[in-house]
Amino acid sequence: MMMTNSETLRVDLNDRSYDIIVGANLIPNAGEHIPQFVKRDPAIIVTDVNVAELHLENIVKSLQEANITSKTILLPAGENTKSYEGFCELLNDILDTGIERRSCLIALGGGVIGDITGFAASVLLRGIDFIQIPTTLLAQVDSSVGGKTGINTQHGKNLVGSFYQPRLVLADTTVLDTLPRRELLAGYSEIVKYGLLGDRPFFEWLEENGHSLIEGDEELRRKAIVTSCSAKASIVAQDEKESGSRALLNLGHTFGHALEAETGFGDKLLHGEAVSIGMTMAFDLSARMGLCSTEDAARVRKHLNVVGLPVDPTNIAGQSWKCDALLSHMAKDKKVRDGKMTFILPRGIGDSFITSDVDLALVEAMLDDAIAA
Ligand code: NAD
Numbered sequence: 001m002m003m004t005n006s007e008t009l010r011v012d013l014n015d016r017s018y019d020i021i022v023g024a025n026l027i028p029n030a031g032e033h034i035p036q037f038v039k040r041d042p043a044i045i046v047t048d049v050n051v052a053e054l055h056l057e058n059i060v061k062s063l064q065e066a067n068i069t070s071k072t073i074l075l076p077a078g079e080n081t082k083s084y085e086g087f088c089e090l091l092n093d094i095l096d097t098g099i100e101r102r103s104c105l106i107a108l109g110g111g112v113i114g115d116i117t118g119f120a121a122s123v124l125l126r127g128i129d130f131i132q133i134p135t136t137l138l139a140q141v142d143s144s145v146g147g148k149t150g151i152n153t154q155h156g157k158n159l160v161g162s163f164y165q166p167r168l169v170l171a172d173t174t175v176l177d178t179l180p181r182r183e184l185l186a187g188y189s190e191i192v193k194y195g196l197l198g199d200r201p202f203f204e205w206l207e208e209n210g211h212s213l214i215e216g217d218e219e220l221r222r223k224a225i226v227t228s229c230s231a232k233a234s235i236v237a238q239d240e241k242e243s244g245s246r247a248l249l250n251l252g253h254t255f256g257h258a259l260e261a262e263t264g265f266g267d268k269l270l271h272g273e274a275v276s277i278g279m280t281m282a283f284d285l286s287a288r289m290g291l292c293s294t295e296d297a298a299r300v301r302k303h304l305n306v307v308g309l310p311v312d313p314t315n316i317a318g319q320s321w322k323c324d325a326l327l328s329h330m331a332k333d334k335k336v337r338d339g340k341m342t343f344i345l346p347r348g349i350g351d352s353f354i355t356s357d358v359d360l361a362l363v364e365a366m367l368d369d370a371i372a373a
């Protein structure tokens with residue numbers, strides 16, 4: 001059996017608390033961590049075709065060695081899977097396996113698989129257990145932790161879903177070696193977000209180590225994932241259902257979602273790429289409002305740019321932008337409250353806050369300049 005070198009964190013949510021284990025080769029050793037959560041055979045693994053090809057055999061084998069049988073449900077890869085139709089099909093496929101209340105689902109994949117499987121777990125038989133085994137960097141540092149589950153509708157992304165916590169998160173850093181570089185960078189953007197919203201020393205550490213981490217240094221990857229997950233875990237423990245401080249996790253997302261909506265939530269602009277541009281915009285707006293220094297705004301832009309992430313809408317080839325269209329997407333965002341847009345703005349690197357007190361003329365001027373850049 002391969003050696004694992006791992007760290008464990010706890011998400012503290014009373015009877016819904018759970019561990020996040022981060023380390024190398026956790027999937028081929030899943031049988032060491034999972035058995036206590038699989039109270040009824042078989043475990044139902046939900047994955048997508050890309051991940052199945054690369055990593056499914058390792059987990060099935062390891063579960064077998066731990067005397068756990070499994071059945072696998074294969075879904076198409078990509079955002080379109082998170083649809084009403086995809087969801088109904090998944091529910092039927094899971095029910096076809098003959099689950100009972102003590103059955104356990106295992107989500108093996110990126111955020112798409114984690115979100116749809118978690119949502120299925122939350123409604124099947126009025127709630128069964130599920131485990132997250134995130135295989136993208138974005139899923140390891142964000143979507144697998146905190147219990148947001150859901151699917152997309154014609155009215156927008158993630159508009160139907162639930163808060164439903166997993167029983168365990170296993171983040172295997174080794175699987176990141178097979179992840180396309182563009183996906184890896186998109187996940188890195190969410191890592192930078194944790195530094196920007198509340199941890200300046202972590203951002204400075206990323207300035208030093210981001211390049212090596214992206215290039216594959218396992219220890220640095222583990223440290224970045226652990227730091228990110230512990231930041232998210234502590235915010236989620238304070239505000240599980242986003243009635244207050246959890247909204248800080250949306251730094252860069254108000255602008256980012258508008259950019260994604262305009263590009264059709266497809267391959268043209270990945271979520272993490274949109275967040276990178278959105279965080280740059282949040283710092284720019286904040287600097288224009290006199291809330292944060294232009295030096296900090298420039299430093300954020302420089303780091304994201306240097307690692308290879310887009311920082312301006314004009315970095316997206318073949319897309320034209322209109323300020324009005326972006327503002328109209330922002331006005332429809334989930335974060336709008338009593339008709340007012342909510343912004344997460346920085347006072348500087350490592351110090352962000354939530355506000356709806358923003359002069360829209362400044363937002364418009366910032367967007368106009370960004371799409372002309
Ligand atoms: P994804 O799940 O679509 O995965 C991206 C691509 O990488 C897919 O083609 C997948 O097959 C492939 N892949 C996954 N792991 C791989 C690996 N190890 N090697 C090679 N290929 C691999 O995308 P994502 O970026 O992980 O997640 C995006 C989704 O997450 C969106 O639907 C978004 O709404 C959701 N999300 C949810 C939350 C939350 O809190 N629940 C937070 C952020 C994003």
Ligand code: GLY
Pocket residue numbers: 142143145146148246249250
């Ligand atoms: N991705 C933001 C959240 O989980 O709240």
